[in-house]
Amino acid sequence: ETGVTQSPTHLIKTRGQQVTLRCSSQSGHNTVSWYQQALGQGPQFIFQYYREEENGRGNFPPRFSGLQFPNYSSELNVNALELDDSALYLCASSLGLAGVGRPTDTQYFGPGTRLTVL
Amino acid sequence: AQSVTQPDIHITVSEGASLELRCNYSYGATPYLFWYVQSPGQGLQLLLKYFSGDTLVQGIKGFEAEFKRSQSSFNLRKPSVHWSDAAEYFCAVRPNSYDKVIFGPGTSLSVIP
DSSP: OOOOEEEOSEEEEOTTOOEEEEEEOOTTOOEEEEEEEOTTSOOEEEEEEETTEEEEEOSOOTTEEEEEOTTSOEEEEEOSOOGGGOEEEEEEEEOOBTTBOOTTOOOEEOOOEEEEEO | OOEEEOSOSEEEEETTSOEEEOOEEEOSSOOEEEEEEEOTTOOEEEEEEEOSSOSEEEOGGGOEEEEEGGGTEEEEEESSOOGGGOEEEEEEEESSTTSOOEEOOOEEEEEEO
């Protein structure tokens, strides 16, 4: 059983550019959540995808968007990058039901992608 | 506003000493509660979780946590700390079964040999 993987590990972009981060879910998991973790802070929920549809979103602007594919892997896209977007981006997968995650679902986190915006 | 607080930004303990990391939350009802650990360069690993039932929860790596409704707290404990426990610890809550997970700001643990 493979765990959650994320690519790339590190990324450097400049303001105004666009970036795509990728996540492969743990085998058998159909739900993916993305979090932003700024330096020295706890992770902040961006959004969640269940069976290819967004089913929950945190307080992030529309320039943060995502996709989930039929194999349940996922992408996080960020347009018009700003300096404050510099952070560790974490992906977590879990097994959810009917559009929402069961409370007993354990989220398994990937190692993250470190994004630096200059 | 809904929030999770971890009053201690940084804690240093000697190896073999006991440990308690504090977590408080502000929600109307009993949420679902979690503790995660994050080592440098690693993702988050779930230590333990509480949904209902016995208020003392056992987790991995010898950790336990106690839910106290009257104090809105979910403190993490370990009787004897090992050097490998040095890491960042996050308390997290899920207000109900249909809501996002909200993380606290974290407590950084250093262990002195």
